[in-house]
Structures are given as C-alpha cells and as structure tokens.
Amino acid sequence: xxxxxxxxxxxxxxxxxxxxxxxxxxxxxxxxxxxxxxxxxxxxxxxxxxxxxxxxxxxxxxxxxxxxxxxxxxxxxxxxxxxxxxxxxxxxxxxxxxxxxxxxxxxxxxxxxxxxxxxxxxxxxxxxxxxxxxxxxxxxxxxxxxxxxxxxxxxxxxxxxxxxxxxxxxxxxxxxxxxxxxxxxxxxxxxxxxxxxxxxxxxxxxxxxxxxxxxxxxxxxxxxxxxxxxxxxxxxxxxxxxxxxxxxxxxxxxxxxxxxxxxxxxxxxxxxxxxxxxxxxxxxxxxxxxx
Numbered sequence: 001x002x003x004x005x006x007x008x009x010x011x012x013x014x015x016x017x018x019x020x021x022x023x024x025x026x027x028x029x030x031x032x033x034x035x036x037x038x039x040x041x042x043x044x045x046x047x048x049x050x051x052x053x054x055x056x057x058x059x060x061x062x063x064x065x066x067x068x069x070x071x072x073x074x075x076x077x078x079x080x081x082x083x084x085x086x087x088x089x090x091x092x093x094x095x096x097x098x099x100x101x102x103x104x105x106x107x108x109x110x111x112x113x114x115x116x117x118x119x120x121x122x123x124x125x126x127x128x129x130x131x132x133x134x135x136x137x138x139x140x141x142x143x144x145x146x147x148x149x150x151x152x153x154x155x156x157x158x159x160x161x162x163x164x165x166x167x168x169x170x171x172x173x174x175x176x177x178x179x180x181x182x183x184x185x186x187x188x189x190x191x192x193x194x195x196x197x198x199x200x201x202x203x204x205x206x207x208x209x210x211x212x213x214x215x216x217x218x219x220x221x222x223x224x225x226x227x228x229x230x231x232x233x234x235x236x237x238x239x240x241x242x243x244x245x246x247x248x249x250x251x252x253x254x255x256x257x258x259x260x261x262x263x264x265x266x267x268x269x270x271x272x273x274x275x276x277x278x279x280x281x282x283x284x285x286x287x288x289x290x291x
Contacts, residue, residue: 120229148186
C-alpha cells in the first residue's frame with residue numbers, strides 16, 4: 001500500500017480551508033432543505049456541478065427533509081438499498097431516480113392544486129389579471145424574480161423579487177427556478193419551491209409568465225393548463241404599449257414587433273381568453289382551474 005503524500009504547511013492550510021468551506025456550504029444546503037427552499041431533487045442536481053454538495057452523505061440529505069429525522073432516514077436508506085456512508089456523488093442512476101421518486105411532489109394528482117399558466121403578448125394586461133386574482137381565495141399567485149429595475153410603483157416581493165445578475169445566476173445554478181427566460185434585456189424566472197409547496201397544499205396556482213417560460217413549464221409539467229391572453233384588438237394593444245411612459249421609443253418599437261410574433265403562438269396554448277374585461281377573465285380562470 002502506497003504512503004499518503006506529504007503535504008507542505010501551505011498545502012495543509014489550503015486543504016483545511018477547503019474542508020471548512022465545504023462544511024459551511026453543506027450546512028447552508030441542509031438549512032435550505034429544512035426551510036423548504038430546496039427539494040431533494042434540486043440538491044441531487046446541484047451535486048453534478050458542486051463538489052461540496054457532491055460529497056454530502058445521502059443520509060445527511062434525507063435527515064434534513066422536514067418530518068423525516070434520523071430514525072426514518074435510516075429506514076429509508078435501507079429501503080432504497082443505499083449504504084449509510086454513501087455520498088451523493090456515488091449514487092447510481094437507479095438510486096438517484098428512486099430517491100427523487102420517494103420525495104417527489106406529484107403536482108398532477110387530483111388531491112393537489114391545479115397549475116395554470118397565463119401568458120400572452122406584452123401589454124395585454126396579464127399583470128392586471130394576476131393582481132385581481134391575488135384578491136381572491138381561489139388562487140395562489142406566484143411572484144416572479146427579475147433582473148430588471150423596479151418601476152416607480154413596484155414593490156419587491158409583491159410585484160417581483162428584484163435580483164441582481166449575480167443573484168439570478170446563483171439561483172439558476174442552484175436549480176431554484178421552475179422556468180426562466182430572457183426578455184427585453186432582462187431575465188425573469190419562477191421560484192420553484194413556493195409553487196410546488198402551494199400545489200402540494202391543494203391550492204390552485206397561477207403563473208403569469210412569458211411564452212418561452214410557459215413552454216418550459218409545459219415540457220416539465222404536462223398537466224399544467226396554458227392560457228393565452230389576447231387583446232380585444234391589435235389597435236388596443238398598440239395603444240397600451242405606446243402609452244407606457246416607462247419605455248423608450250426603441251423599447252416600444254421592440255415590444256410591438258415582439259407582440260406580433262407572440263400573438264402568432266396562441267395555437268400552442270390549451271385555452272385562449274380575450275381580455276376585454278379583467279373581472280371576466282378572472283372568473284374564466286377560476287372556472288378553468290376547477291374543471
């Protein structure tokens with residue numbers, strides 16, 4: 001058996017510092033699992049590119065799940081035929097799949113809420129519909145994250161979660177978005193864990209997102225209902241976009257060109273509604289969610 005390498009004092013200090021950073025990183029991840037900010041599936045995905053997470057023992061991961069604890073964790077790894085000393089990086093494909101399945105939230109179950117995605121061209125009134133639905137009990141409305149600057153009347157955590165580019169990059173790396181996309185020089189994303197938790201609690205969930213995001217959601221959750229919001233007329237949509245005082249002339253022109261492309265994608269959606277009156281659209285969405 002070969003002898004271990006002899007480390008210089010500098011190499012030893014570097015190794016100890018790295019081990020400390022790994023412990024701190026794993027502690028944060030376990031806290032996020034306990035707080036339901038991360039799911040088991042997301043942590044396993046993180047391990048693909050995060051060495052500290054990859055070296056976390058599977059039993060530590062399972063013990064961190066709310067309501068599990070040490071005794072049930074031991075029972076679960078035995079059931080899944082996983083060694084107590086196994087690291088996440090050492091899991092086989094079948095073992096990973098079985099763990100994800102064990103802790104999955106089956107959002108398409110009839111015992112869970114309905115996921116409704118509202119999309120359409122910019123200026124059609126999606127945010128007005130979402131705002132009206134927040135006043136009702138029939139829906140839990142997701143708040144999106146964005147890297148764009150807030151408008152004068154917008155509040156963080158109410159209209160959007162306003163992220164820096166660095167914060168958004170980290171959220172992508174950590175697998176915290178159900179979907180995300182770039183639009184008009186900014187990025188937008190849907191925080192995943194709040195949506196999954198609301199659905200698991202039996203709440204109907206509304207996502208107000210762009211068309212690319214709607215397609216991402218449908219690809220991952222085929223049971224999601226995609227609703228396309230149309231303007232009463234093209235002329236009215238133009239008037240709404242032209243009337244936005246927060247946009248430059250170049251931005252308005254770009255939005256109009258994009259709106260024409262977006263209107264052509266209505267056929268991809270499960271249902272189309274004309275936004276001639278916000279209250280009427282809200283009632284239609286409530287009916288669709290219960291059907």
